[in-house]
Amino acid sequence: MLSLSDEHKGHLTPLFGQPPQLLQDFCRLAVDFLRRGPNLKLYTTAAQKLQVDVNVIQLAVEGLVQLMVKSRQNNLSTSDFRDLVLTSGFNEEQERILNELHDSNKADVDLALTTFMPSLLHYHDLEWRFDVQVASRSLLKQTIPAVTIKLTLKEIPQVEEETKYKHLLLETDPNNLKHLIQKLDEALLEASSQHSRRLQRIFK
């Protein structure tokens, strides 16, 4: 059974007992945070309206986001989430709002979480061209066939960052090209094999 830390509860305390309308506003701020990052200007106006410190507002929003992330990380069911929220100190009506927030923003949370996974450069595109070198300054008659490959890789973008592309220029000869295809075909075959399918099913 998941429970929130005291510090986390402390951050959320200002929200306890607030009218549902206000909590809805906070929820909107939390979603905004998830999609576009913190927005101090909005927090300042909210703080002026409620006549509290900006810090309090910011911590409350972050607390809400943390709540969503935690519950998503642990894949909480609706009833589990309900228990968690109620034991934390929210009332029934607030629980309903939070549950809705939790349900409708699962996809956003997931997307945000995957970007934190450690990952290498990711394949984006591949273009090729076939050349034959027939002469050079040092050897006037030769035939060196080569397939020049432009490999475009992308870095998985962090939140609020643009995707970065990296272009690599490579080349290979027909013999190695054949080998490459053969090896990668093996990978594809393996991915669609019984063993691999079974593994996928087990982990789902």
Place this chain on the structure above:
Amino acid sequence: MEPKLSTEIMTGLKRMGNSTLVSDEVFVKSLQCGMTTITQPDFTSANLSSISSGSSKGDVVKEAHCALLSLFVESARLDLTLDSLTVFLETKANWPQTRCKMLADAYAACVSKVQACLSNISVHPPHIVDVQWSLNHNTKSSSNKQTTSSFVSVQFETEGLPEGQEDKLVKFECTLAELQDMVSKLKEALRQVEHIAHI
């Protein structure tokens, strides 16, 4: 066809063919030496001093050595036949027939090696020589305890970068669909290459 050599090198060649300047023994030695020098680029020149020590005419030997190397390189560069090389030596450099024969034999033995060395003088992008892959199922991660996704890590091994950066690896990940896309593109390339081969 015959090699185009500068007057400087032609002089060296003519001197090398002259048996009063270069004795038969020195000729054989410098021929062997020239062959090893040109076919093994990292050749340590231990033998070089030995050929000059056997002759009182050290300057001629050095000149002949240079001319011989140039002849080998230029002939291989033009992909000269043995016959035209022999004719060239006999008519233009006035070499005696025995020496022509010896040089032609030496040339025949090393011409493809020299051409291999010549073809290695070029600049091109890293050359893929091998590939490794691993098929991964991501089951859990620090940020997300409930994800499942499968992906393939691909690693190209390349050669031919400037010295000091050898064996560079190109690593990246892709989903199965992306791998399929990449492989199909490579297959298309191979098909084109095969098509060109069968014209």
Place this chain on the structure above:
Amino acid sequence: MDEVDRIIIRSLREIGCDIEEGVECLKQFSTELVVEAAARCIEAIQPGSGIPTSLPPSMSMRFRIGAAIAQACTDMGYGGEVGYQTFLYSNEADLRRVLMFLIERLPKDGQTDKVVQEPTSRSAKIRKDISLTITKQLSAPWVPKFCRVDGIRWHEDGSFTKEGGSCSPFVSEPLQTGSTSHGCTPQEWREYCVKYLPFVSEQVSAANRLIPSLITLNSRGILAPSQQHPPPKAEELRKARSALLKAESHKLASQSFEAQSSYESSVKLSSRFALNERLQFIQEKSPEKKKMVIQENTQTESASETAEERQKRHEEEEELAVEKMKCENDELKDRIEQLQLDMKTLSAKLPQVLEESDIAERTLMDAEAKQAVRRKVLDLLPDPEANIAKLQAMIEASTQKLVKLATQWEEHRAPLLQQYRLARQLNSSKASESARTAEALRVTREKVSELTEEVRNKEQLHTLLQAEYAKVSKDNSRSAYTRRIMEIIGNITKQKDEIDKILKDTKELHKEINSLAGRLDRSFTVADEVIFRDAKRDDVSRRAYKLLATLHSECSELVKMVEETGANVRESRDLEDQIETESAKKVSDNLERISADLRQMKQETASLAAQLKTKAQ
């Protein structure tokens, strides 16, 4: 099947099989013909397979040939079952399949042309090279990179292909060959070349720069043959000096001696040239050289802490000697300048003096001649009359002699002149004749070249036309094929239409039968009901009902019988077909032939065994 057979026979005739006119289908093929056809096909597909086209009498040899042909077929990728029996004991269907396979594999005319005609243009050659290289690379097995040295893969035929490997850029360095001296005297230069110039392969800083440097050296020499190497000797010498220093720092002991000797020789040289015109030049050069050597000495001295004091003293003495000699040099130079000046003035005077003496001599000779005449006249003066007469007689005699000589000259001259004229005439006629001949020769030559040109053109035209002709004839066969294919397709559509019609008829019949059967059923039930109702009351009706029942059962039995007959007829037709296909395989014939061959083989074996036995005895 006839069409297929005709196509097969036609193709076989094209590759040179001797098939008689009457043969129109595969059934008529003899074993010899089958083997010949198969062997020729294989030879056409893979030249040099070496399968004989005629069967030898020996049974075992026949078997071997059959097996070889079968092996060749499977090697080419024939999927069906094939063995020696396919060819030696052929059955029509199998043979047709194999021959069709082989004919499909026959090289097309265009392809054979390509093989025969070596590509002549450069682009075609490159194209061929490219396809050859790619084929070579694709057919070679993959090897990991460490199996190649520098990315070069060597093939069995001695050629190589490049597959990766490290490449070095084209970086060249200036090389010193030793053939051109750089402003110093030949002797000095030779000295340097013999002792200090490193080999070109040692001059480059990295091994992979040797070849580019050699290429650059040569092309630079070709491009600027007249242009001497730039004269900045100072730089060259500095380079040479640094090379010297490098070389000598290795061996300190021998170094000083060597430097000494080179220094001494240069001193000797300069003294030997002291009286030479080139003195000026040397003096410009030598101090520098000397200075260099000395500097070098001092440098190496300082570098070597172990050098002895004595040597240093010796060096100083040498320096003193040099100074002394320099002074001497200067003196000698002054003297030589003085002498040269003197010589110049004297040699300028010389021609004038010679002219004067010439004039004097000439006047002397004139005077002497005059004096001789005067002396003779003086001798004659004492007896004038007698002397005059004598003189007149002498004059007369000389005139007479002159006349005589003239007549004599005329006498000789006339015939010679005649002869000369004759010869000249002859010569001119000959010259004109030769000119005419030459003209004729020239004309003939022109004609010959013209004719050869024409012949060549005609020949080219001939080959061109021949090629065209070959193409045209090929097209003909192709059009014949197409026509035949179109015919076949027409036949097939016609047949299909007929089949469709029959199918429709059959369906209609079925429908009719069904409807009739339904009507029958219905009328029967109605009749049955009606009669059954009456049967309870009426005896006749009861009998009628009974009869109806039997009639019904009998009729249904009859129908069943008819159906069975139909099925049997169909079955028998199937069986007949089967019998036909089996009989087409000529099993009994083949069996007979096999047993005959077996007998023959046994006989051969027996005779061989007998021979062996006799040999053994």
